[in-house]
Amino acid sequence: MTANNRIKENPVKYYALVLFVVSLVAACVMSIANMLTRDIIAEEIRKEFLHGLQAVLPPFDNSPDEENVELNGYKVYIAKNSGKLVGYGVSTTTNKGYGGAITVLVGADIKATITGVVVLQHAETPGLGDKITLVSWTGQFVGGALSKKFAVKADNGDIDQFSGATISPRAVCDAVNVAATILQKVSVK
Amino acid sequence: MLKQALKTLREGIFDNNPTLKQYLGMCPALAVSTSVANALGMGLATTAALVVGCTSVSIFKNSIPRKIRLPVYLVMISGLVTVIQLLMNAYWHGLYKMLGIFIPLIVINCIMLFRSESFALKNGVFISFVDALANGLGFTLALVLMGAIREIVGNGTLLGAPIVTTMPKTLIFLLPPGGFLVVGFLVAGYGYIYKKIGGK
Numbered sequence: 001m002t003a004n005n006r007i008k009e010n011p012v013k014y015y016a017l018v019l020f021v022v023s024l025v026a027a028c029v030m031s032i033a034n035m036l037t038r039d040i041i042a043e044e045i046r047k048e049f050l051h052g053l054q055a056v057l058p059p060f061d062n063s064p065d066e067e068n069v070e071l072n073g074y075k076v077y078i079a080k081n082s083g084k085l086v087g088y089g090v091s092t093t094t095n096k097g098y099g100g101a102i103t104v105l106v107g108a109d110i111k112a113t114i115t116g117v118v119v120l121q122h123a124e125t126p127g128l129g130d131k132i133t134l135v136s137w138t139g140q141f142v143g144g145a146l147s148k149k150f151a152v153k154a155d156n157g158d159i160d161q162f163s164g165a166t167i168s169p170r171a172v173c174d175a176v177n178v179a180a181t182i183l184q185k186v187s188v189k
Numbered sequence: 190m191l192k193q194a195l196k197t198l199r200e201g202i203f204d205n206n207p208t209l210k211q212y213l214g215m216c217p218a219l220a221v222s223t224s225v226a227n228a229l230g231m232g233l234a235t236t237a238a239l240v241v242g243c244t245s246v247s248i249f250k251n252s253i254p255r256k257i258r259l260p261v262y263l264v265m266i267s268g269l270v271t272v273i274q275l276l277m278n279a280y281w282h283g284l285y286k287m288l289g290i291f292i293p294l295i296v297i298n299c300i301m302l303f304r305s306e307s308f309a310l311k312n313g314v315f316i317s318f319v320d321a322l323a324n325g326l327g328f329t330l331a332l333v334l335m336g337a338i339r340e341i342v343g344n345g346t347l348l349g350a351p352i353v354t355t356m357p358k359t360l361i362f363l364l365p366p367g368g369f370l371v372v373g374f375l376v377a378g379y380g381y382i383y384k385k386i387g388g389k
Contacts, residue, residue: 018253018254019261040279048286163358
């Protein structure tokens, strides 16, 4: 019996076999690629997070991503410079964004003043809501006291909203307020 | 060979443009064409996946049984796109962050399936490679055109640099309805020019 006859006799088995082999090869190739890139990707993500911490915290020389304490279920990152405490950072997530969850990283110094805000993750509308990532916008939070409640101008606050996109800035204000509450508790301790 | 390659290239980019003539891949075209940078990123990522995907479909065309060719393409294409995604994430992390959410979308991009089915399956490896490249570039061109119009009219900028300051920003062009409007006008304009130069 030739191969062709066998296929004609039982095509389903043959098709299943071909699909199985193709899927197996694809799965192998993907897991090899995953194995080769996993560590590099983890390192890149860590570098990116450290970069975010550098942007929001006063200058530090320790590794705040490894030196952290837990408070209310949030990890608070502690920044030290030559062994002296200089500030704290915390990352919070809000689900009030227009396109889903928004994660921000907020840093404050020991005088309970916000030193920086960075949007780590978001899915806001490109060209509209995604302006929340601009440094010129997040800069509005810098210098604010942790005890302050931030709000957009439409809600009688002093943070700029964008025409056509109020929801995204409002959500960021929300996340920053949550972060500020936590950082305030740390600085009291 | 070269003549045929040039003809295929011209067809993919202009005569048979995937977005403006074949109306393929409309979903990503509408979703990511809000700015030139996004459009260019999506276009180039799709081109890379198309070239690798269609070329491999063409290489293996004789060993793929006809009746199950679609699931086989899908497994092959999603495997390839996943590998591209992992490599980009590891070695071009900045670019990956910009395109992150668009890359998995390429798997279900219909240009990919359509070019595999209608071209790569019936033609040689080299010419399938050229066809994939041409369709990818045609898609990129259409997307960048849409992105430029939407960015200029909707936000007054081009590639992030402000260029129109005298006209009020027409926000609707950045929102989904604006995408449909722009694609409509572009298809109409393309049809007009295409007829003028003697196409059918």
